[in-house]
Amino acid sequence: MIRKSIGLLAGMLVTVAVYAAGAQLRADHPDTYTVKKGDTLWAISARFLSKPWLWPEIWQANPQVQNPHLIFPGDVLNLSFINGPHVGLQPRVHSEEAAVPAIPLDAVRTFLKEMRVLNTRDVEHLPYVVGFEEADLRGTVGKNVYVRNLHADPGQRFAIVRPTHTFRNFNGGKGRDNGADLLARPLDSDVSMVRTPWLEESRFDDHFGRGEDIGTEVSVIGTAEVLRTGDPTTLLLLDSTMEIRKGDRIVAIDEKPYDPYFYPHAPKSLPGNARVIAFADAYDAVGPHQVVALNIGSQDGVENGQTYSIYQPGEEIPDDVASNSWNRGTGQTVTLPQEFVGHVMVFRTFDRVAYGLIMDGIRPVHKHDKLELPE
Structure with missing residues (x-):
């Protein structure tokens, strides 16, 4: 023994x-x-x-x-x-x-509780707010809101969401890597568009075209309970984080919107062309403990807790020595090696988009930066 x-x-x-x-x-x-x-x-x-x-x-x-x-x-x-x-x-x-906790939850709390990414076509066909009690211009807590295309029973509760952005896959553009270029684009609908933390540059629409929608980000802004059925259906607004507007959508309440714990770990494989496509609370770059959106999701085998290394693609610069010319842009070019930027951990995953938290870094993270296995 x-x-x-x-x-x-x-x-x-x-x-x-x-x-x-x-x-x-x-x-x-x-x-x-x-x-x-x-x-x-x-x-x-x-x-x-x-x-x-x-x-x-x-x-x-x-x-x-x-x-x-x-x-x-x-x-x-x-x-x-x-x-x-x-x-x-x-x-x-x-x-x-x-x-x-594995990560600073305060940095991601909004994205855990309030943000979802849904299929873009599904969002377009969701029930929507069409009007308010007493012909008000906005919906406020304790008053009725009227919703079209909602099939529900009295007493059922729903979440009210506001579409903020679509994520689109742009192919064949002349962006980095001369290949698939992935960006977050604002929604086309003026009714649903609101001021949002995801900031982009509209010039890419003309450069790449509309692109393939890979998901629409929506923000949960309130809950309501069905009072009377019909078309429109009457709901009582129970709570909200902002005034409800015409065009806001209605979705089922997510009883378990996020994991209680996150376990950082290396992924077993790397999805193709994995990149950073957008970030919050910044325009040009982000750093540690800031949130980014990634163009990979559960369909690619991504799960919460997976940790990736972030690399900045190497720039293409003139090789003035090889071309025997000191005039910039007139001779041969060379692409510099990609440079390590930092680590990102996925904390919320949807079909084709995931949110990640920048865990550490030695230089700023930009849109289009590539993801690699951590080793």
């Missing part, structure tokens, strides 16, 4: 060493770290791993860690060197609600 236990322990230590070797402990890692309120799994892992998205591989190899995805404020992370680098966790009893 003792030999069997010793053999089992030795096997565990070898496994830990193999995992740790793959995860590459940083040379400046601390000996111990006490988890604090406000920490994230990514930030903690970055203190002692050169590849922070591989943290479950080390912690899962430790028999004392019951759930490698959950650590809590007050837990002590120990690093020792027994048959190879070893991360140990001093276990305690906790409620899962107190677990340290």
Whole structure:
């Protein structure tokens, strides 16, 4: 029995060493770290791993860690060197609600609760708000709104959404890489268009044409309950984050809009031509803890928690030496190598579009930057 236990322990230590070797402990890692309120799994892992998205591989190899995805404020992370680098966790009893999140949830809360990406044709055929009680110009909480094409029973509740943007795939343009160019474009409908955090340049419409719609972003702005059926159907506005307008759409309430936990991990494969196509709260570039939209989704095998490296495509520049000319643009050209920008973790996935959070970076992230496997 003792030999069997010793053999089992030795096997565990070898496994830990193999995992740790793959995860590459940083040379400046601390000996111990006490988890604090406000920490994230990514930030903690970055203190002692050169590849922070591989943290479950080390912690899962430790028999004392019951759930490698959950650590809590007050837990002590120990690093020792027994048959190879070893991360140990001093276990305690906790409620899962107190677990340290993988990412800063405040940075993505709006996109978890309020944003969806739907099929563009489906959005065009959704029931829509056509008018308001007492001929008001806008819908306010506690008053009736009138909706067309809604088939429902009294007492049913629905979400009210406002379409903000379509994501389109532009092929054959003269943009970067001379291939498929993917951008977020504003909706054509003036009725539904609102001021939005996704900022684009309208000049691409003339350059690329309409393109192939790959999804429409909508924002949840309220909920309403059916009072009377018919066409239009009468609904009572229960709550809203802004005034309801004509053209706002009606969709079913999503009872579970997002995952309670995110587990950063490397994807098994890379979808073709994966890129950053838009971002929030910025015009030209974004950095760590800002949200970006990606042109890949569940149809490409993308799932929440997958972590990608971001690369800026290399620029095409004149090779003045080879062309024996110092006049810019008159001779041969060369494409420079792509440059690493940072890491992005997917936190919400739809059919053909996903939202990701920039986890770290050494330079700004731009639209059209390419995604690669993290190693």
